Amino acid sequence: MQQLDFWIAKRARQIPDKTALIQIETGQTWTYKELMQHAGWWSNKFSQQQLQKGDRVVTLMENSIESFAILFACRMNELIYVPLNTKLSLTELQVVISDCTPALVITDDVHCERAALLSPARFIKCGSSEIMEPATYNWRDDPQLPWMIIYTGGTTGKPKGVVLSYEAVTANAINTVINWGLNEKDCTLNYMPLFHTGGINALAMPVLLAGGTVVIGQKFDPEYAMRALDAFKTTISLFVPTMYQLMIETTYFKQSNFPTVRVFLSGGAPCPKPIYEHFKRRGLPFKEGYGLTEAGPNNFFIDAEVAMVKEGAVGKSMLFNEVKIINELGQPCSQGEVGELCLKGSHVFKQYWNNEQETINTFEGDWLKTGDLAKFDEDGDYYIVGRKKEMIITGGENVYPQEVEQCLIAHEAVQEISVIGVPNEKWGECVIAFIVAKEPIDQLEQQLKQYCKERLANYKVPKQIYFLQELPKTVVGKIDKKQLVNFLLIKE
Numbered sequence: 001m002q003q004l005d006f007w008i009a010k011r012a013r014q015i016p017d018k019t020a021l022i023q024i025e026t027g028q029t030w031t032y033k034e035l036m037q038h039a040g041w042w043s044n045k046f047s048q049q050q051l052q053k054g055d056r057v058v059t060l061m062e063n064s065i066e067s068f069a070i071l072f073a074c075r076m077n078e079l080i081y082v083p084l085n086t087k088l089s090l091t092e093l094q095v096v097i098s099d100c101t102p103a104l105v106i107t108d109d110v111h112c113e114r115a116a117l118l119s120p121a122r123f124i125k126c127g128s129s130e131i132m133e134p135a136t137y138n139w140r141d142d143p144q145l146p147w148m149i150i151y152t153g154g155t156t157g158k159p160k161g162v163v164l165s166y167e168a169v170t171a172n173a174i175n176t177v178i179n180w181g182l183n184e185k186d187c188t189l190n191y192m193p194l195f196h197t198g199g200i201n202a203l204a205m206p207v208l209l210a211g212g213t214v215v216i217g218q219k220f221d222p223e224y225a226m227r228a229l230d231a232f233k234t235t236i237s238l239f240v241p242t243m244y245q246l247m248i249e250t251t252y253f254k255q256s257n258f259p260t261v262r263v264f265l266s267g268g269a270p271c272p273k274p275i276y277e278h279f280k281r282r283g284l285p286f287k288e289g290y291g292l293t294e295a296g297p298n299n300f301f302i303d304a305e306v307a308m309v310k311e312g313a314v315g316k317s318m319l320f321n322e323v324k325i326i327n328e329l330g331q332p333c334s335q336g337e338v339g340e341l342c343l344k345g346s347h348v349f350k351q352y353w354n355n356e357q358e359t360i361n362t363f364e365g366d367w368l369k370t371g372d373l374a375k376f377d378e379d380g381d382y383y384i385v386g387r388k389k390e391m392i393i394t395g396g397e398n399v400y401p402q403e404v405e406q407c408l409i410a411h412e413a414v415q416e417i418s419v420i421g422v423p424n425e426k427w428g429e430c431v432i433a434f435i436v437a438k439e440p441i442d443q444l445e446q447q448l449k450q451y452c453k454e455r456l457a458n459y460k461v462p463k464q465i466y467f468l469q470e471l472p473k474t475v476v477g478k479i480d481k482k483q484l485v486n487f488l489l490i491k492e
Contacts (some may be wrong), residue, residue: 004141006071007170007209012036015211018184021065022216024228030065032211037131038066042073046104049122053078055103056149059126060084060093060111060118063194063218066126068208070106071200075136075147075166080147081197082161086111087397088458093118096151096159099354105219150197151354152293152398161353162197164292169201170319171346172296176206179301179318180236186212187260189228189237191220197293198268198396202238222246226253233260241275242266245426248278258284263304265289267297268396269428270384276311287319290384291315294349295368299323300382313381321345323382325374330364334374338385341374342367390481392421392429398461399431404462407455408468413437413444416471418479419462422488433462434484436471 011020016033023029030038050056059067060491065169067083067143076079082100084093097105097118105123116125117288147169149161176182188207192199194216204214215232217225226247239247245254265281265286266299279286287307291297300323302315322344323332333339348368351359362369368451371391376382392399402418408417416436421429437444454459470484 006072006075006137006139008032008039009036009137009139011017011208015184017220018211019213020208021068022213022215022232023065023257024215028065033172034131035065035069035072038069039072039076041130042070042139043076044072045124046077046079051077051079051103054080054146054463056080056082056100058082058084058097058102059195059454060086060105060115061108061126062110063191063199063216064108064190065214065216066128067194068204068214070126071148074143075342076139078142078145078469079133080149082151083200084194085151085194085457087459089455089457090114091455092159096161099159100149100151100161103257109264109276114231128488131244138250143170144350147212147244148200150200150293154362160355160358162349163351163353164197164201166350168347169205170209170350172201172456173206173209175296175318175320176203176298177210177343178297182206182210182212182236184211186210187232187234188212189213189215189217189225189234190274191217191225191243191270192238192240192396196396197291198240199296202267202291202297203236203265204291207236221323223250223252226250226256228273229258229261230256235260235262236265237261237266238267239261241271241428242269242395242426243267244271248275251283253278257282261285263287267291269393270312270429273311273426274425276308280308288312288314288404290372292370292372294362295343295345295370296321298347302381306381310377311382313377313378313383315381315482317382321347324367325376325382335378336375338373338375341370341384343370343374344368353415390420392419392431394421394424394427394431394459396428396430397457399460401431403454404431404433404456407452408433408435408448411448411451413439413441414448416479418471418481418484420484422485424463430463431460432488433465434487435465435467436469437467 014019016453017031020032020035021030071081106126144165147164147166148164151159151161188203263285271288285304287304300314301318324342325339327339344367374384404419405417408414415438418434424430472480
């Protein structure tokens, strides 16, 4: 195969003076040429640190345009970029650090103290990069070279490192550009965390590949975000349903027609129908998509007009990937039949870091088994109808019940525990815990929530705790979570 140059370097040569990145909080703006120059500075820094091919470079930092310079420099130096979830507790971060064993940790002022406590071999503070002129670099076009490891929760609660190759990231970006019609005139506002594939790969990388502009924000404020959509003349942006829930309640949402916006995108969790209705009443284009860290995350295309009629539909597979739904026997499902969604394409990840068995379990030949349940209609449009696994998605964040259960069962007052997710208009789902206490204690609910907050990310802490004398069991002695759901329905 013919050797090709790095696409971000080619963009920097083609449109050097075009704005690539804007940081909302500081007003800092980088052109494509400047982005490449800052990436060159980091590439030189990595060489000075004597980092070797395949070394992991971890970042623990707030959303920043600097992270893109680091990310691109990692690929130039054949290093693996590992962004850490800043919402995790120190204990949770240490688990990830122990798994990926980084050669270098890069942090910012906000997380500097925590980074030091993680005891990496070396760490540097970002925000110090300069323009490297000329932005020289060595380049070897190896599509299968690992570029990123993005950690996502595991079914047992242990994080899994999703290894994304250069080919996977680039294929997702190309597929998105073609199917969603992105070009140099596009501008996206990104408040999605840049430790998630949604923040990096859903729109940021595709828009940069297309030659557009990416506006990066840190702390999400619904009124400010709504105004920023117009202020920066954005055309396409992605938010999670909990963000939209807050945005539609703002004064600005009721006032502006958002003249430059081609479409509002929703992802990260199933979107409540009332949000569709708000956009429909305003005559604003809105649709939702489906993806996961292991695949893209972009997999489907649907026209906004169709999406407003078929609420909840994610559409048809994109041009350069394939989808299918299979039943429990592994056979293709027919129209309207619910089964497990499977994906195939160059955008799909190749392996979990240090987890060969989980990698094997996730694939059936070339097909990625998503663990999500879906169906398709007479037009071939797909709908995500549920999750095969018990994962809870709250505010766009993944929560695995067993991880919360393991935390709570360690408390001396807890005898039995079961955690489920229940639908919630604001959060998509919320975490609910059912507990059998060893003996009644005043203020136990508050104590247990505080106990979780000290050990888990805040979004994993149960929103509500119910105390029962005993947990319902199946005939084989397993806790019957369906009965717990029914318990909540009866209470309502």
